[in-house]
Amino acid sequence: MSENTYTFFEGGVTSPAGFYAAGIAAGIKKEGLDMALLYSKVPCALAGTFTTNLVKAAPVKWDMRILKEQGKAQAVVINSGIANAATGAEGMARCELTAQAASKALGIDKDFVLTASTGVIGAQLPMDKICEGTAALAEALKDDRESAVLAASAIMTTDTIRKEAAVSFGCGGKTVTIGGMSKGSGMIHPNMCTMLAFITTDAAISQPLLQKALSECVGESFNMITVDGDTSTNDTCLVMASGLAGNAPIESEGEDYEAFLGALKALTIRLAKKMAGDGEGATALFEVIVESAADKESAAKMARSVAGSNLVKTAIAGHDANWGRILCAMGYSGAFFEEEKVDLYFESASGKIQITKGGVSTGYSEEEATKILSDPEVTARIVLGMGEASATAWGCDLTHEYISINADYRS
Amino acid sequence: MSENTYTFFEGGVTSPAGFYAAGIAAGIKKEGLDMALLYSKVPCALAGTFTTNLVKAAPVKWDMRILKEQGKAQAVVINSGIANAATGAEGMARCELTAQAASKALGIDKDFVLTASTGVIGAQLPMDKICEGTAALAEALKDDRESAVLAASAIMTTDTIRKEAAVSFGCGGKTVTIGGMSKGSGMIHPNMCTMLAFITTDAAISQPLLQKALSECVGESFNMITVDGDTSTNDTCLVMASGLAGNAPIESEGEDYEAFLGALKALTIRLAKKMAGDGEGATALFEVIVESAADKESAAKMARSVAGSNLVKTAIAGHDANWGRILCAMGYSGAFFEEEKVDLYFESASGKIQITKGGVSTGYSEEEATKILSDPEVTARIVLGMGEASATAWGCDLTHEYISINADYRS
Numbered sequence: 001m002s003e004n005t006y007t008f009f010e011g012g013v014t015s016p017a018g019f020y021a022a023g024i025a026a027g028i029k030k031e032g033l034d035m036a037l038l039y040s041k042v043p044c045a046l047a048g049t050f051t052t053n054l055v056k057a058a059p060v061k062w063d064m065r066i067l068k069e070q071g072k073a074q075a076v077v078i079n080s081g082i083a084n085a086a087t088g089a090e091g092m093a094r095c096e097l098t099a100q101a102a103s104k105a106l107g108i109d110k111d112f113v114l115t116a117s118t119g120v121i122g123a124q125l126p127m128d129k130i131c132e133g134t135a136a137l138a139e140a141l142k143d144d145r146e147s148a149v150l151a152a153s154a155i156m157t158t159d160t161i162r163k164e165a166a167v168s169f170g171c172g173g174k175t176v177t178i179g180g181m182s183k184g185s186g187m188i189h190p191n192m193c194t195m196l197a198f199i200t201t202d203a204a205i206s207q208p209l210l211q212k213a214l215s216e217c218v219g220e221s222f223n224m225i226t227v228d229g230d231t232s233t234n235d236t237c238l239v240m241a242s243g244l245a246g247n248a249p250i251e252s253e254g255e256d257y258e259a260f261l262g263a264l265k266a267l268t269i270r271l272a273k274k275m276a277g278d279g280e281g282a283t284a285l286f287e288v289i290v291e292s293a294a295d296k297e298s299a300a301k302m303a304r305s306v307a308g309s310n311l312v313k314t315a316i317a318g319h320d321a322n323w324g325r326i327l328c329a330m331g332y333s334g335a336f337f338e339e340e341k342v343d344l345y346f347e348s349a350s351g352k353i354q355i356t357k358g359g360v361s362t363g364y365s366e367e368e369a370t371k372i373l374s375d376p377e378v379t380a381r382i383v384l385g386m387g388e389a390s391a392t393a394w395g396c397d398l399t400h401e402y403i404s405i406n407a408d409y410r411s
Numbered sequence: 412m413s414e415n416t417y418t419f420f421e422g423g424v425t426s427p428a429g430f431y432a433a434g435i436a437a438g439i440k441k442e443g444l445d446m447a448l449l450y451s452k453v454p455c456a457l458a459g460t461f462t463t464n465l466v467k468a469a470p471v472k473w474d475m476r477i478l479k480e481q482g483k484a485q486a487v488v489i490n491s492g493i494a495n496a497a498t499g500a501e502g503m504a505r506c507e508l509t510a511q512a513a514s515k516a517l518g519i520d521k522d523f524v525l526t527a528s529t530g531v532i533g534a535q536l537p538m539d540k541i542c543e544g545t546a547a548l549a550e551a552l553k554d555d556r557e558s559a560v561l562a563a564s565a566i567m568t569t570d571t572i573r574k575e576a577a578v579s580f581g582c583g584g585k586t587v588t589i590g591g592m593s594k595g596s597g598m599i600h601p602n603m604c605t606m607l608a609f610i611t612t613d614a615a616i617s618q619p620l621l622q623k624a625l626s627e628c629v630g631e632s633f634n635m636i637t638v639d640g641d642t643s644t645n646d647t648c649l650v651m652a653s654g655l656a657g658n659a660p661i662e663s664e665g666e667d668y669e670a671f672l673g674a675l676k677a678l679t680i681r682l683a684k685k686m687a688g689d690g691e692g693a694t695a696l697f698e699v700i701v702e703s704a705a706d707k708e709s710a711a712k713m714a715r716s717v718a719g720s721n722l723v724k725t726a727i728a729g730h731d732a733n734w735g736r737i738l739c740a741m742g743y744s745g746a747f748f749e750e751e752k753v754d755l756y757f758e759s760a761s762g763k764i765q766i767t768k769g770g771v772s773t774g775y776s777e778e779e780a781t782k783i784l785s786d787p788e789v790t791a792r793i794v795l796g797m798g799e800a801s802a803t804a805w806g807c808d809l810t811h812e813y814i815s816i817n818a819d820y821r822s
């Protein structure tokens with residue numbers, strides 16, 4: 001189901017019924033907002049997906065345990081500035097202390113409090129600031145638009161734009177809303193991409209179906225974006241469903257489940273594209289569509305390989321139709337195809353141009369190609385002529401600014 | 412056997428007995444030398460390794476066929492500027508015409524002529540220039556030092572330094588020499604790295620043992636370097652053995668084979684390090700040593716993952732001891748280890764510093780670490796405490812200059 005069949009509106013995590021948010025400056029970063037709290041007035045069904053990195057940050061381990069043991073939660077405390085990764089037993093203890101602080105401030109069980117962190121790896125959380133911040137956040141909680149904006153702002157690190165989305169749809173005679181916020185700009189690569197995403201919904205849906213829907217959506221959204229090939233230690237995507245929309249609980253697959261799944265997919269793709277387009281130093285969102293592949297897995301592998309190639313990305317930065325690099329990245333992707341069948345197109349708001357036909361150059365106009373590649377959103381469409389499967393990946397161009405941001409990130 | 416047990420000397424492909432070389436400007440590139448010829452006065456045993464990219468350039472296919480069908484060759488024609496990749500049947504025909512031109516000029520069978528190309532993908536070779544160039548090269552062939560230098564210069568693209576090496580060693584009472592030249596600066600990633608390497612030797616050695624030795628050496632040298640994660644369509648490493656040293660032919664594994672293997676390994680590692688250190692835009696050679704891993708494969712996988720991480724490489728460029736990124740890249744490498752056992756050191760000519768002990772920070776001096784990371788050759792030594800295996804990979808830092816070089820490579 002495409003994104004266009006759902007109506008998005010200006011909103012975020014407080015848009016669904018029953019959710020409160022807050023964002024403050026707790027002094028963890030040198031300046032700016034750096035702590036957020038998300039709270040539901042009722043316990044929620046919980047679903048989550050987490051980094052596949054062997055090195056998992058303390059909050060990732062904490063959340064995985066809560067998801068596994070109870071599948072329910074009511075709040076999330078988030079800090080930016082310090083990732084609480086590679087921090088050993090002490091890091092785990094500080095994560096638990098953070099949940100305890102929120103538990104006390106909110107009057108809920110500490111095992112109903114999720115945590116998330118992003119920032120420098122290897123440093124310990126400053127617990128005085130975290131505990132004071134958590135108390136202040138609990139005081140500041142509101143269910144209005146402004147609070148969602150503050151929360152979405154507080155989870156940013158090198159992000160240059162705030163990433164929020166909200167969508168409503170009819171479900172069993174009721175209106176269900178899904179809202180979300182995410183952060184991610186560098187250390188971004190599938191499984192999971194380096195990112196934090198927090199999604200709220202007032203849908204009544206069983207925990208197993210919520211998890212099933214999330215897992216499917218992540219595979220076609222967050223796991224299809226790449227900025228730099230580095231899979232983070234902290235990647236976390238959480239969904240909390242309050243059930244307050246009053247819809248007949250979704251407890252089996254069917255029309256209502258499909259409606260929910262479609263809306264969640266549209267929302268996650270929207271957040272994912274915002275992250276890819278805001279890749280560190282990026283000046284363009286780079287979309288790679290692979291069509292008529294032999295199977296879905298090959299299509300996805302190839303799309304990600306092309307979107308993730310440093311050489312393709314620098315060519316996009318230079319508005320240079322250096323299509324040989326695309327063929328090269330397809331060739332080392334591990335996906336099978338026949339070189340002599342490849343049709344390649346570049347597309348943007350400025351037009352569409354066929355670059356190769358049957359694996360060799362069409363003799364296209366370089367000038368026209370450069371014009372198309374100079375737009376802020378650029379698509380490479382690869383038609384393999386092998387089968388019926390397709391996949392889309394999103395990345396960004398690789399620029400001087402990426403280097404500047406990352407050469408001395410900690411200073 | 413370590414590199415230090417062999418004596419290197421100033422030399423290259425013409426150092427072993429019986430080899431001639433030439434390099435000229437044929438007008439394929441806008442300026443500079445762009446064609447080279449390598450010739451042996453006798454037919455040679457041939458060994459080769461080639462790109463694993465599904466998209467293989469025409470010359471790669473040509474050489475693979477010759478290696479498979481006859482295992483012998485007498486000459487190599489090389490051009491830089493155009494890769495002759497993604498050029499279809501026409502590209503294959505032009506490759507054959509190139510070999511034919513050399514065959515005619517040298518008076519040898521065209522199936523004794525290997526070809527290699529590097530440069531822009533997707534463009535066809537200008538055959539007038541190639542044929543005239545090949546004839547001129549045949550005229551210019553000499554077995555002196557200067558001709559080797561010209562050949563090694565003519566195969567460069569974005570390389571900033573010429574890459575040659577030569578080594579001699581005793582073998583069955585005779586002196587055997589191995590010489591080599593290579594190019595590679597961008598589109599560099601294991602299996603094979605993006606590179607061309609041509610190695611000559613006067614050793615008398617059977618073709619199967621020559622291939623066996625080469626394959627082992629490539630696994631510990633060229634396949635352990637990475638610049639940008641892009642595996643090229645043209646990677647080729649060829650070895651030709653003339654037998655003119657007069658040593659008792661090496662026809663079984665034993666002392667002589669071990670001596671040859673050791674020398675070849677030392678030479679390939681030396682060429683590989685030159686390529687990594689000359690990575691596009693690089694200001695530092697970055698060496699990653701993984702020690703006490705559970706097995707060799709894990710060690711190699713992890714070393715390459717760390718050496719290839721954009722985020723680690725930008726940190727090295729910024730002389731920033733952002734060790735969390737190293738742990739992160741270890742974590743997504745696919746190799747198993749225990750985070751709480753990891754000891755990490757940075758080393759250079761300026762000193763050695765322990766960064767983590769048991770997976771957490773030692774509280775090292777950032778100032779001292781930055782000093783060490785400011786040297787032109789920097790080593791990260793990762794001690795896993797899991798087993799006996801080790802591996803070394805080489806890369807470089809990722810700088811603004813990499814972007815500048817690649818944003819408009821074709822213009």
